[in-house]
Amino acid sequence: MTKDEMDKVATFAASRGKLMSLAYRMLGSRAEAEDVVQDAWLKWHLADAGTVRTPAAWLTTITVRLAIDRLRHLRMERQSRATGWLPEPWLDGIAPSAEDEALRSSAMSYGLLLLLERLTPDERAAFVLHEAFDCDYADIARMIGKSVANCRQIVHRAKLRLQREGDGRRADRKPEPVVDPSAHAQVVERLRAAIEAQDRAQLLRLFTEDAVVLGDAEEVDAGAAIASARWVDQVSSSVHAAGAVTINGMSGVALLSANGAITGLVDVAGVSDGRIVWLCVVSSAGNLREVNATWGARAVMRLLKRIGRAEPVMC
Template sequence: MTKDEMDKVATFAASRGKLISLAYRMLGSRAEAEDVVQDAWLRWHLADASTVRTPAAWLTTITVRLAIDRLRHLRMERQSRAAGWLPEPWLDGIAPSAEDEALRASAMSYGLLLLLERLTPDERAAFVLHEAFDCGYADIAQMIGKSVANCRQIVHRAKTRLRREGDGHRTGDRSKPAVDPSAHAQVVERLRAAIEAQDRAQLLRLFTEDAVVLSDAEEVGTGAAIASARWVDPVSSSVHAAEAVTINGAASVALLSADGAIAGLVDVVCAHDGRIARLHVVTSVGHLRAVNDAWGARAVACLLKRIARTEPVTC
């Protein structure tokens, strides 16, 4: 490998965490984000680096444009599905990678990530760049090929739509969550305990009267009784254990099967009265594959082997 090639690899590696985080926010899928960033790497590998004044900005621009193109295709595919579609959760690790660190630095709640699906690709790109990555309108304009004034209007329009279609709290204000994080964690723990104990009465008490359960396996269910009967009862009866986890920076619940695999991830949105206003339930095998590879029973078994042996173990 030549020095120029090594410099290219090092430059890309330094930006990869941010690029993955950006693409994930744009696409709502870790697998799609990794594909887009891989495409960006191929373009960077073939580019004449001597003509690129700011490699990090060049890579960000390419990633944004690739993500916009990919999102336009994915929107049609997702809308055609009979069952619902939910973003892929990002399960936080104990020892975060560069990608996890970048994701936390540009944190958006899972609920907001779901609302972003309602924006056009250009709106989503401009909103994510401005709100999550603190990009100025001039930089956004260059990345998405719009005028500065147009980008300013796009972000304003996106904020208005999200606020109007959101769940009652200031969607665009990252500094003011709907419920205090510690209170949210307490509600999540009560949900986890009730699911594990299969305590239907307690589960019903946790929901607001107009609670909504949104799953990638079925359509929306509204109302505390419906939420319990259509989702909580069947799921809790088949769950071997429920564990507290952190998804996209917020306390959530992982549902475990008898063999220790993660069978579902539950994101919780709380109302101001401390009850559950909305659940996002992800059970898609595709969405859970990366999570299980990192945190499921097989991953834990591999980790224990590595700890027990001095030599590396290939799992």
């Protein structure tokens, strides 16, 4: 490998965490984000690095444009599905990767990631770049190929649309006040404990009367008490255990089968007065494939076997 090739590899490696985090927020899928970042690497590998004044900005621009193109195709595919679709959750690692660190530094809750699905690809790109990565409008304009004034208007319009969509998800109720992380974590822990104990009565008490439950594996009736009661009955009869996890930087719950496989990830996306108003349940095999590969029982067993084979350290 030549020095120029090694420099290219090093430059890309330094930006990869940010690119992965950006692509994930744009696409709502870790696998899709990895594909986009791989495509960005191929373009960088073929580019004449000598003509690129700011490699990090060049890579960010390429990634944004690839993600916008990919999102346009994905929106059509997701809208045509018979079942629901939810973003793929991102679980924090015990030993955070560069992607995990980049995700934390530009934190967006899972609930907000879900609302971003309502935006057009250009709106989503501009909003994510401005709100999560603190890019100014001149940089955003260069990346998405629009004027500065247009980008400012796009972000403003996206904020209004997200506010409208967020307010409307609860049957035109007023928006709930922002809940601090500790209060949110307490509600999540009560939910986890009730699931673990299979306490149906306590589970039902955790939901407001007009709570909304969204799922990705099947059509979930967003009919207030009916939806929450139906989900409570399902989780009470099928879940073997429930563990605490961190989903997109916030407390969540992992539903476990008897063999230790993760069968669902539960995100409490809305809370009011200590009760759940909006719940997201990710349980499709596709969205849980990466999670189980990293955190499921089989992954843990593989890790234990590697540890068991390791040579003892001599002091």
